[in-house]
Amino acid sequence: KLHLATFVSNRPLSKRAEGGRVIVEVDDKVAKVRNIKVDSRLDSSWESREKTVAFSFDYCYWSVDPEDPKYASQEMVFQDLGTSVLSGAFRGYNICLFAYGQTGSGKTYTMMGTPASIGLTPRICEVLSEFNFPFFLFLFSFLEIYNERVRDLLKQSDKTKPYTLRVREHPETGPYVQGLTQHLVTDYKQVVKLLEEGIAKRITAATHIHNASSRSHAVFTIHYTQAILENNLPSEIASKINLVDLAGSERADPSYCKDRITEGANINKSLVTLGIVISTLAQNSQMFSSCQSITSITSEAESGRGDNPPSGSSSGRRPAYIPYRDSILTWLLKDSLGGNSKTIMIATISPASSSYNETMSTLRYAANAKNIINKPRVNEDANVKLIRELREEIDRLKAMLMSFELRNSSPSWSDDRDGNLTELVLQNEMKVCMIYLML
Numbered sequence: 001k002l003h004l005a006t007f008v009s010n011r012p013l014s015k016r017a018e019g020g021r022v023i024v025e026v027d028d029k030v031a032k033v034r035n036i037k038v039d040s041r042l043d044s045s046w047e048s049r050e051k052t053v054a055f056s057f058d059y060c061y062w063s064v065d066p067e068d069p070k071y072a073s074q075e076m077v078f079q080d081l082g083t084s085v086l087s088g089a090f091r092g093y094n095i096c097l098f099a100y101g102q103t104g105s106g107k108t109y110t111m112m113g114t115p116a117s118i119g120l121t122p123r124i125c126e127v128l129s130e131f132n133f134p135f136f137l138f139l140f141s142f143l144e145i146y147n148e149r150v151r152d153l154l155k156q157s158d159k160t161k162p163y164t165l166r167v168r169e170h171p172e173t174g175p176y177v178q179g180l181t182q183h184l185v186t187d188y189k190q191v192v193k194l195l196e197e198g199i200a201k202r203i204t205a206a207t208h209i210h211n212a213s214s215r216s217h218a219v220f221t222i223h224y225t226q227a228i229l230e231n232n233l234p235s236e237i238a239s240k241i242n243l244v245d246l247a248g249s250e251r252a253d254p255s256y257c258k259d260r261i262t263e264g265a266n267i268n269k270s271l272v273t274l275g276i277v278i279s280t281l282a283q284n285s286q287m288f289s290s291c292q293s294i295t296s297i298t299s300e301a302e303s304g305r306g307d308n309p310p311s312g313s314s315s316g317r318r319p320a321y322i323p324y325r326d327s328i329l330t331w332l333l334k335d336s337l338g339g340n341s342k343t344i345m346i347a348t349i350s351p352a353s354s355s356y357n358e359t360m361s362t363l364r365y366a367a368n369a370k371n372i373i374n375k376p377r378v379n380e381d382a383n384v385k386l387i388r389e390l391r392e393e394i395d396r397l398k399a400m401l402m403s404f405e406l407r408n409s410s411p412s413w414s415d416d417r418d419g420n421l422t423e424l425v426l427q428n429e430m431k432v433c434m435i436y437l438m439l
């Protein structure tokens, strides 16, 4: 079981542009927001309960003023979140890290950074590229979703029809983008070059908050494979890392960007669906855990009486349908949201009172996401899996043989059933040998 880790980052207050006073405070793992609707006096204390709303997360960062002793640098954020992404990837888990928050609150800054202040994605790539070929394979792709269409950010595309890629679903490996270019990298310089190329191609627009606002959702995917020896057998540890920088969450608000109706509506679709997916997953996870505790309470209560559990003991509620396929973003991130992935959500907020509504909605969103329980598992190499299964089968057959022999006082190899079992054991042992020889 894994809860989504969540954290809050605050970007420096840009002078005047955002207006108002600071209404957010970070205290260890708790973010407190002053309720400006209740609090009208400037001198009221932070401690007053009804005047502040507190949200607790796995990590909270304060990056408003670099002079502040509490200031969290990109390096500190990497030490916490980047290293957990890396350790998960090294162990063979799928990982997803995504940044959510209003425009100008620091999503792109946190995920990508600036040349002077490098963000999470290049830092993660730097460590991964230090472990080089031939034992490690490091492939990456970079795409953007704009108006519900997908574009490869690392390919020279036809200017008239740049958004042409389709999302498909593989029965085993899940959703993928057909025709997306995969880039093999062997050193960090190549990563930086490709990242810069992709970032330059991404759609941005000037908004009233800042003039490099991301209008699209960017998904940077790393396929990371390590070649290892397991039981003297060459095998692989594979991991998929999704690093996602979303467009501003205000785009889910219908009143935003009325002049750009299509853009608003479509970005809206991905973000609105993301909201629905997150809240439905959270509800389902809560239902699942409360069902489990109801069952354990019932069985404890009943064990004393020795009764059989009543037949209708489960609540009868079914998990709600998750509309992953309603938007491109949620479809592509299907596995990262409530599936086989360790997922970290980064919620970025502005500390200004003028952002009160957006800040509250972002924090509520993140608090809700914390309730989701994912089911990550280590990606097993197909050959190793096959051999493990064959060995288990051999053990099972050998145990059956043994029990036949024990039951039979005079074991004879001519016995039909016995002979068949021996045959099966031999066949499976041959298969294991063949796999070893083929590799």
Ligand SMILES: Nc1ncnc2c1ncn2[C@@H]1O[C@H](COP(=O)(O)OP(=O)(O)OP(=O)(O)O)[C@@H](O)[C@H]1O
Pocket: 010, 011, 012, 063, 064, 101, 102, 103, 104, 105, 106, 107, 108, 109, 110, 114, 210, 212, 213, 214, 215, 246, 247, 248, 249, 348
């Ligand atoms: N923690 C920080 N320290 C210093 N500068 C920051 C910080 N966070 C953000 N900034 C700066 O604030 C501006 C806006 O940040 P950014 O582009 O990351 O916002 P965003 O959340 O991606 O917005 P949008 O949704 O519009 O894309 C940028 O110039 C960025 O460099």
Ligand SMILES: [Mg+2]
Pocket: 107, 108, 109, 212, 213, 214, 245, 246, 247
């Ligand atoms: Mg951005």
